[in-house]
Amino acid sequence: MKRGTSRDIRTANRYEVLRQIIAESPTSRQELAAATGLSLATVATLVGELLDLGMLTEVGFEDSAGGRPRGLVAVNAAGGALIGVDIAETYVRVELFDLALNMLARADEDMRPGESRPEQVVGHAAAAVGSVVAQAGVEGARVLGVGVSVPGQVDRDTGIAEYAPNWDWHDVPLLDLLAEHIAHPLYLDNPLRACAVAELWFGAARGRGDAVVVNLGTGVGAGLALGGGLHRGVSNSAGEWGHTTLVLDGRLCHCGNHGCVETYVGAPGIMLNLRELSPGSTLLHPEDQTATIDALAAGVAAQDPVAIEVVRDTARYLGAGISDLVNLLNPEVVVLSSWVAATLGEPLLREVREAVARRALRRPLAATEIVLSPIPTDPVCLGAATFALEGALRSVGQRQARRTAPARSRTAPPA
Numbered sequence: 001m002k003r004g005t006s007r008d009i010r011t012a013n014r015y016e017v018l019r020q021i022i023a024e025s026p027t028s029r030q031e032l033a034a035a036t037g038l039s040l041a042t043v044a045t046l047v048g049e050l051l052d053l054g055m056l057t058e059v060g061f062e063d064s065a066g067g068r069p070r071g072l073v074a075v076n077a078a079g080g081a082l083i084g085v086d087i088a089e090t091y092v093r094v095e096l097f098d099l100a101l102n103m104l105a106r107a108d109e110d111m112r113p114g115e116s117r118p119e120q121v122v123g124h125a126a127a128a129v130g131s132v133v134a135q136a137g138v139e140g141a142r143v144l145g146v147g148v149s150v151p152g153q154v155d156r157d158t159g160i161a162e163y164a165p166n167w168d169w170h171d172v173p174l175l176d177l178l179a180e181h182i183a184h185p186l187y188l189d190n191p192l193r194a195c196a197v198a199e200l201w202f203g204a205a206r207g208r209g210d211a212v213v214v215n216l217g218t219g220v221g222a223g224l225a226l227g228g229g230l231h232r233g234v235s236n237s238a239g240e241w242g243h244t245t246l247v248l249d250g251r252l253c254h255c256g257n258h259g260c261v262e263t264y265v266g267a268p269g270i271m272l273n274l275r276e277l278s279p280g281s282t283l284l285h286p287e288d289q290t291a292t293i294d295a296l297a298a299g300v301a302a303q304d305p306v307a308i309e310v311v312r313d314t315a316r317y318l319g320a321g322i323s324d325l326v327n328l329l330n331p332e333v334v335v336l337s338s339w340v341a342a343t344l345g346e347p348l349l350r351e352v353r354e355a356v357a358r359r360a361l362r363r364p365l366a367a368t369e370i371v372l373s374p375i376p377t378d379p380v381c382l383g384a385a386t387f388a389l390e391g392a393l394r395s396v397g398q399r400q401a402r403r404t405a406p407a408r409s410r411t412a413p414p415a
Contacts, residue, residue, distance in 0.1 A: 010046075011394045013038060017046045018055065018075075018393070019201060019386075022100055026059045026074035047073055053396060054079040055099060075100045080392070081138045083146040083184070084384035085125055086191065088339075089166050089218035090289055092121070094128035095381035096136050099144075099389075101202070103377050105135035113287055116167040118177055126181035145185040145388030149194040149380050150174060151219050153237050159188045165243075165254040166219055187384075187391040191215055192239040194383030195337045195373075196223025196230055201386060203375045208332040212325050213373075214241075216318075216340040218289060220262040222325060223337075242266065246321055264317040267293055267340055273313050278306045293343045300347045311344060312351050319355020326360040326368050337373040338380070345372065 013036070020035045021027055029047055033040045050056040057076040061069035077100040086093040092109040109124035129146060152164030159175025175186045196205070196213045205211035205225050213223035220242030224231040231238050242262035243255050250259025251272070263269045267289040274284050274292065283299055283306060285291035299307025322334055336349060353370050360368075373379055 011390075013042065014046050014049065014393050014396075015390050017043060018050060018389070021050075021056065021073060022075050023201065023206070025100065026072040028062060028070040028072055030070055049396075077102065080144040081136065081142045082144055082385040082388045082392075083129060083132065084194075084378075084381035084386075084388070085129065085146060085148040086194075086378055086380035086384065087121060087125060087148065087150045088191070088380075089116070089151060092124040092128055093378050093381055094125070094132050095378060095385070096132040096138070097382070097385045101382065101385060103382075104138075105132040106377075106381075107131035107135070116169075118169065118172045118174065122174070122177045122181065125178060129182050129184075140183065143184045144392040145187055146178075146182060147187045147189070147194075147384030147387035147389075147391070148175070148178065149189060149191045149384045151191060153235075153240070154188050154190050156188055156236055159186065161188070165256075168254075185388070185391060185395065187387045189236075189384070189387050190221075191217075191219075191338070191380045191383075192221040192223040193230060193232065193236075194223075194380045194387070195335075196225050196239075196383070197386050198375055198379035198383035199223075199335050199337070199373065200225050200230070202382065203373055203379065204333055204335045204369075204371050210329065210331045211333045211335065212322075212329060212331045213335045213337050214318075214322065214325075214341070215338045216265065216336060217338040218267045220266045224329070226329070241321065241325065244321070244324075246317060261317070261321045265314055265321070269317075270296070270310065270314050270340070274306070274310045277310055277313070281306055283307060283310075290339075293340055297343050297345065297347075300344070308347075311347055314344075315348055315351030316355050318348075319352050320359055322352065322370070323356050323359035326356065326364050330364045331368055334368060334370045335373050336371070337375075341372060 016036050017032055020032055029040060029043050033043045055076055056073045059072045059074045062072055077098040079099045082097045084095050090111055094107045095103050096105040097103055107128040109128050111124060150161050153162045155162055161169050161172040161174045163170060175188050178186055192215055195215050199205035199213050209228045211225040215221045222239045222241035224239055243260045245259045246261045246264055247259035251263035252258055253260040253263045271292050274281055283295040296307045296310055300311055349372050
């Protein structure tokens with residue numbers, strides 16, 4: 001098991017202080033200490049470091065009924081730029097943010113069916129990163145980092161996409177390939193973690209101790225926030241709920257198993273639900289997931305009986321899977337996120353709530369709220385940008401450690 005060093009703890013504290021300031025800017029050091037649980041002396045030191053880095057700025061004093069006025073600090077939005085990259089099975093989306101995580105520029109690249117070789121995906125991502133930098137007019141030196149989200153299981157430390165079943169990727173050195181085209185620091189994770197972090201910072205999980213963020217797209221998974229923090233699991237693989245068995249000996253999944261949740265509630269699974277119900281339906285666009293889900297949403301709005309039945313069937317499967325999460329994890333909130341959830345919206349949410357109510361145990365269900373993600377931009381890009389922010393703060397800590405290390409420790413052989 002890895003143990004956190006004092007430098008790791010300091011980086012985590014610096015990150016948490018900055019997160020609180022972004023969420024509640026401007027704020028005082030006293031308020032930060034109360035929100036983070038850190039001592040006032042520790043918060044004052046960390047705020048001083050962030051001021052020195054140009055990430056924060058002093059913005060005056062709050063009104064005081066007596067005693068010494070409290071100084072206020074705020075994020076220096078212009079103190080740097082962060083980029084979030086959402087690599088999905090059918091598109092690449094890139095968003096550029098200022099340090100307050102306001103979106104400044106966005107670029108989209110569509111990926112055609114079969115266009116999933118690593119070099120093709122990297123080409124789309126590099127083009128979109130270049131586009132947002134040009135749109136925002138930021139100097140390269142101001143970009144503190146690029147967070148990259150890719151479906152499947154990833155190794156954050158090595159930058160390797162270890163397994164992406166929908167593309168049959170195995171051990172792809174994704175960050176090395178991207179580094180040939182992108183001259184900014186790169187940080188890798190997957191959309192489950194990205195969506196969960198976005199909800200913790202700005203969405204429905206903010207202020208909640210235990211939350212599940214259900215990612216509904218081409219692939220399906222569950223980002224987990226437990227005890228107020230992101231739960232990764234021992235090998236950064238937690239949340240592969242889409243590959244848990246929903247139907248014994250059911251549909252064949254890309255992972256090689258049968259009956260996975262993903263095969264019934266991911267976009268291709270929903271298309272199959274539609275095909276089985278009404279093979280000749282004009283709602284079905286066989287080679288276009290997005291067009292099919294859009295058509296279903298429009299059909300439900302127009303009271304098309306086939307569209308209504310397909311969404312109801314999908315919600316029945318989804319509700320069964322979410323009931324398991326409610327019973328197992330007892331979360332405060334379950335958030336339906338990503339593009340399929342956003343497109344099908346309230347009609348899907350209503351049916352899911354009814355399906356979960358029929359299956360989940362009464363006590364954990366009573367404590368759980370089921371909602372759509374309220375984040376107006378792409379939550380994966382937003383979450384990926386926070387990974388870049390975390391990486392930038394870690395890099396600062398490493399540079400400081402090198403500057404303050406005794407001379408002999410720099411030349412000593414590794415232990």
